[in-house]
Amino acid sequence: MPFIPHTEQDIQTMLTSIGASNIDALFDEIPAALRSGKLTAIGDGLNEMQVSRLMHERAAQDSQPLNFIGAGAYEHHIPAAVWEIATRGEYYTAYTPYQAEASQGTLQTLYEYQTMIASLTGMDASNASLYDGASGLAEAILMAVRAHKSSRRVLVPATVSPLYRNVARSIVKLQNIELVEIPFDIANGTTDLNALQQHAGSDIAALVIPHPNFFGALEDVGALTDWAHAQNALAIGLVNPLALALLRAPGNWGAKGADIAVGDGQPLGAPLSGGGPYFGFMCCKQALIRQMPGRIIGRTVDLDGKPGFTLTLQAREQHIRRAKATSNICSNQGLMVTAATIHMALLGADGLRRAAAASHGNTQALAALASGVRGVKRLFSTPHFHEVVLRLPKSPAAVLARMTEQGISGGFDLHPHYPQLGNAILVCATETKTEDDLHRYVAALRHALQS
Amino acid sequence: MLIFERSHPGRRNAAQAPHHAAASGIPAAMLRKDQPLLPEASEMDVVRHYTRLSQKNFSIDTHFYPLGSCTMKYNPRACNTLAMLPNFLARHPLAPEASGQGMLACLYDLQEILKDVTGMAGVSLMPMAGAQGEFAGIAMIRAYHDARGDTARTEIIVPDAAHGTNPATAVMCGYTVKEIPTDANGDVDLDALRAATGPQTAGLMLTNPSTLGVFEKQIQAIQKIIHDAGGLLYYDGANLNAILGKVKPGDMGFDVIHMNLHKTFSTPHGGGGPGAGAVGVAQRLLPFLPLPVVTRQDESYHYLTEKDLPQSIGHLSAFTGNIGILLRAYVYARMLGADGMHRVAEFATLNANYLMAELHKAGFTVAFPQRRASHEFIVSMKPLKDATGISAMDVAKRLLDKGFHPPTTYFPMLVPECMLIEPTETESKETLDGFVNALKEIRDEAHATPELVKGAPRTMPVRRLDDVKAARELDLTWKTPTSTAPE
Numbered sequence: 001m002p003f004i005p006h007t008e009q010d011i012q013t014m015l016t017s018i019g020a021s022n023i024d025a026l027f028d029e030i031p032a033a034l035r036s037g038k039l040t041a042i043g044d045g046l047n048e049m050q051v052s053r054l055m056h057e058r059a060a061q062d063s064q065p066l067n068f069i070g071a072g073a074y075e076h077h078i079p080a081a082v083w084e085i086a087t088r089g090e091y092y093t094a095y096t097p098y099q100a101e102a103s104q105g106t107l108q109t110l111y112e113y114q115t116m117i118a119s120l121t122g123m124d125a126s127n128a129s130l131y132d133g134a135s136g137l138a139e140a141i142l143m144a145v146r147a148h149k150s151s152r153r154v155l156v157p158a159t160v161s162p163l164y165r166n167v168a169r170s171i172v173k174l175q176n177i178e179l180v181e182i183p184f185d186i187a188n189g190t191t192d193l194n195a196l197q198q199h200a201g202s203d204i205a206a207l208v209i210p211h212p213n214f215f216g217a218l219e220d221v222g223a224l225t226d227w228a229h230a231q232n233a234l235a236i237g238l239v240n241p242l243a244l245a246l247l248r249a250p251g252n253w254g255a256k257g258a259d260i261a262v263g264d265g266q267p268l269g270a271p272l273s274g275g276g277p278y279f280g281f282m283c284c285k286q287a288l289i290r291q292m293p294g295r296i297i298g299r300t301v302d303l304d305g306k307p308g309f310t311l312t313l314q315a316r317e318q319h320i321r322r323a324k325a326t327s328n329i330c331s332n333q334g335l336m337v338t339a340a341t342i343h344m345a346l347l348g349a350d351g352l353r354r355a356a357a358a359s360h361g362n363t364q365a366l367a368a369l370a371s372g373v374r375g376v377k378r379l380f381s382t383p384h385f386h387e388v389v390l391r392l393p394k395s396p397a398a399v400l401a402r403m404t405e406q407g408i409s410g411g412f413d414l415h416p417h418y419p420q421l422g423n424a425i426l427v428c429a430t431e432t433k434t435e436d437d438l439h440r441y442v443a444a445l446r447h448a449l450q451s
Numbered sequence: 452m453l454i455f456e457r458s459h460p461g462r463r464n465a466a467q468a469p470h471h472a473a474a475s476g477i478p479a480a481m482l483r484k485d486q487p488l489l490p491e492a493s494e495m496d497v498v499r500h501y502t503r504l505s506q507k508n509f510s511i512d513t514h515f516y517p518l519g520s521c522t523m524k525y526n527p528r529a530c531n532t533l534a535m536l537p538n539f540l541a542r543h544p545l546a547p548e549a550s551g552q553g554m555l556a557c558l559y560d561l562q563e564i565l566k567d568v569t570g571m572a573g574v575s576l577m578p579m580a581g582a583q584g585e586f587a588g589i590a591m592i593r594a595y596h597d598a599r600g601d602t603a604r605t606e607i608i609v610p611d612a613a614h615g616t617n618p619a620t621a622v623m624c625g626y627t628v629k630e631i632p633t634d635a636n637g638d639v640d641l642d643a644l645r646a647a648t649g650p651q652t653a654g655l656m657l658t659n660p661s662t663l664g665v666f667e668k669q670i671q672a673i674q675k676i677i678h679d680a681g682g683l684l685y686y687d688g689a690n691l692n693a694i695l696g697k698v699k700p701g702d703m704g705f706d707v708i709h710m711n712l713h714k715t716f717s718t719p720h721g722g723g724g725p726g727a728g729a730v731g732v733a734q735r736l737l738p739f740l741p742l743p744v745v746t747r748q749d750e751s752y753h754y755l756t757e758k759d760l761p762q763s764i765g766h767l768s769a770f771t772g773n774i775g776i777l778l779r780a781y782v783y784a785r786m787l788g789a790d791g792m793h794r795v796a797e798f799a800t801l802n803a804n805y806l807m808a809e810l811h812k813a814g815f816t817v818a819f820p821q822r823r824a825s826h827e828f829i830v831s832m833k834p835l836k837d838a839t840g841i842s843a844m845d846v847a848k849r850l851l852d853k854g855f856h857p858p859t860t861y862f863p864m865l866v867p868e869c870m871l872i873e874p875t876e877t878e879s880k881e882t883l884d885g886f887v888n889a890l891k892e893i894r895d896e897a898h899a900t901p902e903l904v905k906g907a908p909r910t911m912p913v914r915r916l917d918d919v920k921a922a923r924e925l926d927l928t929w930k931t932p933t934s935t936a937p938e
Contacts, residue, residue: 002786003525003717014880015925017812026800027697029666029823034698038789045788048529055782058553063551069543072769079467082499083535089512091506093526096723101911102514102851105507106722112454115928119488125927128723128911130664131579134769163769168739170765174590179921194672211649218481221453246474248483264769271535274554275544275770276579277725289925299929301899303467303906308913310922318582319862323628328619331713332578335721338501345454345497349489351468364476383477399605401547403838409546431469 002045003237016374036407043442065404068366069439070387070428071214071412072133072161073275075268076355077432078339079346082269089147096295096331097218100310101302102120106334107309110297113341120244121237121261122251123283128295129332133264134167136280137238139293139327140262141172141179144206144234145286146326147259151233152203156236157182157191159213160238162417171436177205186420187356189380196227202270206234209230211250212243215426216363216387225254234259243385245352246360260284270336277392279333279340290316293327358431359386362438366429369442377422386430389414392423394449400425402448408441409447454500455929458490468496488931506633507912508722509856515882519827519859519871520614520662522581522692522714524799527783530718534778544770548753554774555752559745561781562729569691569708570701571731575740577772583619584709584728585656590764591707591732591739592654592683593624598739598762601681602655606684610639612663616688617656633865637663637819644676652682656938657702659686660693660825662863662871663818664803674704683736685706686932691715692875693800693826696793706733714779715795729774738762743771774777798876802883806874815894818866827873829866830858836868839899841897841904843868848915849896849907853889 011023020026027035039048046054067075072089086092090105097110099105114126127367130136141154154172156165156179169179180199185192190213207228211219221237237250244250244296250258266278280292290313298312318325347355367378367388392399396413403410411425418424429438464708474482492500509516509657516523521571535823542551562574578584589607598606607621608629618628631643639657655677659667667673677684686700686708692715700708712718713726720726732740742763754771787795803824810830811817819831832843847857847870859871874883896904 001794002791003527003877004879005793006798006801010880011801014801018801018804018808020804023797023801026797026804028825029668030694030698031668034670034702036570036697036699036702037568039696039792041563042784042789042792045791046785048786050473051529051782051785052533054785055536055557055628058557059536059538061553061556062542063550064538065546067541067543067546069545071545073544075541075543077467077469079464079494081494083507085498087531088502088505090508090510091722092531092719093511094508094525094722095518095521095525097515098518098918099509099847099857100852101848101913102509102856102906103507103722104912105504108453109501109503109722111927111929115455116489118928122485122639125925131583131725132768132770135583135767136578161769163766166766168767170590170767171623174593174623176625180521181841193519218477222867244483245487246477246483247481249485249487252483252485255516255832267563267663269777272543274538274542274551274774275772276768277773277775279725289927294926298921299926300917300924302914303918304914306913308916310916310918310921311927312927315922318615320615321619322486322615323618323622325615325619325622328582328586328616328623329580330582330614330616331726333579333721333725334723335719336725338722340455341496342490342501345490345492345500346464346467346494347462347489348491350491352489353880354471356466357472357474360474360476361472383481385477404547405548409543409550412545420759422472435842 018451041287065407066440067409068427069409069412070430071426072163073272075272075430075432076267078269078271078343081346082339082342085342086335090337092335097311104309107297109338109341111299111309113337114297116344117281118283120241121283122249123226123261124286125289126283129337130280130282130294131333132276132280134164134264134280136282137164138168138171140236140260140282141168141177143260143291144236145177147288148205148234150188151203152176153178153180153205154205155180155182155199157184157208157210159191159215160208160210161214163403188219188382190219190382199232204231204233206236208236208238210238211242212385215380215389216384217382218384222254225258229256235314239262240267241265242352242356245349245356247386259288264375265340268340270339277333277336278335291326294329294332330410362387362429362431362433366427366438366441369438370445373442373446387426387428389424391427394423394424396423396425399448403444406444406447408444410445453929454490454714457496457500458493459490462491462493466493477791481776503655507876510526512721514854514856515857515878516856517872517874518756519873520689522873522875524717525877526717526719530779530782533782534775539778544727553753555745557778557781559747559752561777562745564730565710565731568695569731570699571581571708572734573737573740574729574731575744576777577727577741577767578728578730579726579768579773580726581711582616582620584730587730587741587764587767588622588685588707588709589620589624591736594739594762594764595736596653606651607653608655612661612865613656613658614662617672617687617879635878637661637665637822638669639673641669641672644673648680652680654683654685656687658689660690664825664828665819665822666825670703683721690825693796695796697796701733703905707736712776712780717783718776718779725773725776727773727780739764742766795876802874802876802878803827806872806883813887813891827871830870831866832868832870832873835894835897839897839901841901843870846893849893849904850889851908855886
């Protein structure tokens with residue numbers, strides 16, 4: 001019996017102790033009419049050799065194209081040590097650290113994580129993670145509405161990922177929160193400040209500020225933050241944590257800094273893995289700590305005065321506050337954060353900055369090369385981080401499909417989400433790409449456009 | 452010692468960083484001027500630091516971990532190895548479906564397996580944790596009522612023994628919560644349920660077996676009360692391990708269910724996630740499933756989108772949920788097969804009833820001795836506390852010294868000084884016997900040397916921590932000695 005250690009002798013001894021004639025008798029409180037028949041969709045069990053064969057065959061079906069898609073999930077080098085350590089059984093198979101004395105490993109790791117991510121974002125505090133960046137944005141919106149008290153309107157620029165806006169809408173609409181879309185300036189791919197200004201003086205709970213935005217462009221974060229504060233609204237920075245190794249931190253945006261910083265931690269050590277697991281991070285200013293959702297780790301002392309770590313401010317959480325909790329979140333993405341902590345420790349500020357700068361440089365080089373292809377034009381000359389928008393002379397879907405045939409994932413088709421941009425795609429070249437890779441991309445693009 | 456205290460200025464990991472490149476396209480005003488607080492340490496320093504930290508944890512791989520309602524069973528290593536095959540890890544979520552047919556096939560098969568074991572008509576794998584599965588489930592109930600123009604339903608009924616996520620979820624979905632009591636047998640108080648149910652009822656959230664560790668025998672009556680009132684029935688799958696292959700939530704009349712794959716399907720708990728909270732629905736809720744859902748058409752696999760399910764409650768993650776965790780659950784399910792599913796419930800229940808019988812015989816107070824245990828049961832330490840002053844918390848801390856992770860303490864709150872004990876099917880009789888002996892020893896110590904128990908633990912990296920100080924003098928991030936010095 002896979003993973004069940006009982007011998008026939010054990011079973012008999014245990015049943016005798018219980019006073020039951022057989023195992024089935026233990027289910028005698030379940031009404032007989034409800035008892036299940038046979039399972040039909042599940043075959044016989046496979047042993048490890050067989051399931052290993054199956055999964056290797058399935059994996060082999062999935063080709064590994066040379067990837068130039070970003071759009072919220074980024075291919076970066078992950079040091080071998082990250083997942084070697086993170087999948088140690090002591091991290092991998094522990095639970096939420098309710099018993100602090102027996103969980104100091106996880107707790108200290110999370111405290112170190114909170115320190116690192118709060119510093120990267122320039123904020124006072126961090127929680128121990130949310131599910132992903134998109135649901136994290138929804139939580140940030142809910143948090144801003146709780147903190148603001150009077151308004152249930154939140155301004156969300158169209159330069160926020162459409163995938164994120166979908167998720168935020170799914171989650172917050174049930175609490176009658178209104179998300180107002182702010183159009184972007186078609187000339188430079190950033191939030192249209194004039195359109196924003198039309199909302200001046202109205203009761204707004206928060207403004208979301210994506211940086212870099214979905215087009216990879218850098219927003220005028222100082223002006224946007226100050227504008228939000230002038231409306232008595234909170235400023236929510238939606239950021240890529242790797243970019244923050246280079247860019248001014250949300251805590252230092254404008255005169256007073258953003259109030260909440262949120263985003264997806266995937267660029268910090270999480271493999272692409274088809275879409276997850278990644279993790280959401282959330283940091284905030286001191287005044288908002290008690291409005292934060294999720295686990296928070298604090299440092300304290302034990303009976304002997306020795307430093308130690310524990311879950312704190314649990315009175316915000318569902319297992320204590322129930323219907324009055326700040327969120328229903330319980331499990332978060334602990335193991336991903338463990339990996340991110342090790343990743344950040346291994347790279348350090350210098351390593352992260354190099355990875356960020358190399359990604360920026362590669363994308364810039366790719367954009368220059370691609371612009372040399374007849375009919376291809378880079379949209380938006382605004383400074384960008386590691387993604388750019390290219391306009392193609394043909395329908396992106398067909399061009400991308402032809403690039404796929406050449407083993408290249410050529411980018412994300414923007415047309416369904418932003419038809420006003422025409423035949424536009426979003427491309428990303430991280431530090432993992434060599435000069436040769438960039439030339440392969442351009443050759444494949446040229447070929448796809450000709451055919 | 453913190454990783455920051457192992458930092459030495461100028462130390463680099465040359466092997467891990469790309470060559471220096473200037474961020475030449477970014478104006479200087481947009482660049483950060485300060486240095487983020489990250490350690491400067493060698494690869495070996497980092498590996499040693501986090502290896503040593505990991506050793507301060509209790510985990511399933513190192514200790515018996517009978518945390519009630521958490522299903523801390525063995526996580527087979529093959530699941531990890533096979534979910535981390537390079538082609539799976541390298542797949543970008545927005546890459547064409549044609550280049551990910553192997554991964555999609557696994558997800559499709561997993562949906563079919565989960566439909567079968569739960570008796571539901573459709574499954575979406577996308578919610579990223581149990582609580583997000585709950586959100587999806589209640590959001591679907593709301594979408595169903597709204598689609599029928601039935602908007603007067605404003606309440607979700609929740610038994611008082613429920614997990615805190617249930618009422619918190621109902622509120623997140625815009626409902627108010629009506630709590631109903633439990634009767635002396637640990638079942639739902641039917642009279643109270645009848646009184647609470649009406650035209651304002653959107654649905655009932657029920658965990659069955661309940662968090663009291665007993666199967667809700669009146670489930671058919673409950674189902675009728677709720678459905679007759681026009682409400683829907685939500686199954687909290689936290690305790691699905693107890694009934695896997697024995698009774699299907701769909702057959703009990705549930706309209707929607709979430710499963711904690713990190714419990715029942717043995718994916719790792721990871722120190723608090725990532726989990727996976729797949730949802731299953733009855734026929735009438737199929738149009739509302741969260742996206743994407745995997746479908747098979749002409750021998751190939753696709754994700755369904757808004758175009759296919761226009762009434763969907765939408766997306767709950769940017770991409771496709773915790774795929775890596777779903778792959779682990781799939782490998783586990785295939786290793787178990789149909790017979791293995793039944794055995795999960797059988798041996799989880801055998802272990803729980805054996806442990807309950809042995810503790811009962813040893814003189815411990817079992818909360819519901821007249822009932823069968825499900826996969827878990829409750830022991831109350833109230834008699835011990837009355838006699839010696841030793842609380843359930845003291846016993847829990849002393850268990851650590853004896854090499855056992857304690858059960859869930861003080862939940863559910865209905866039973867004083869309670870310990871909710873869930874041994875799971877993967878533990879051997881010897882381990883269970885050892886646990887009984889440890890509890891007996893602690894009881895003896897409580898009478899003979901109570902200070903020993905009150906001062907526990909003594910063998911852990913730290914002794915009991917000052918939680919009040921942690922909350923009052925918040926220290927959530929480390930500050931460099933210079934940054935904490937007065938200006």
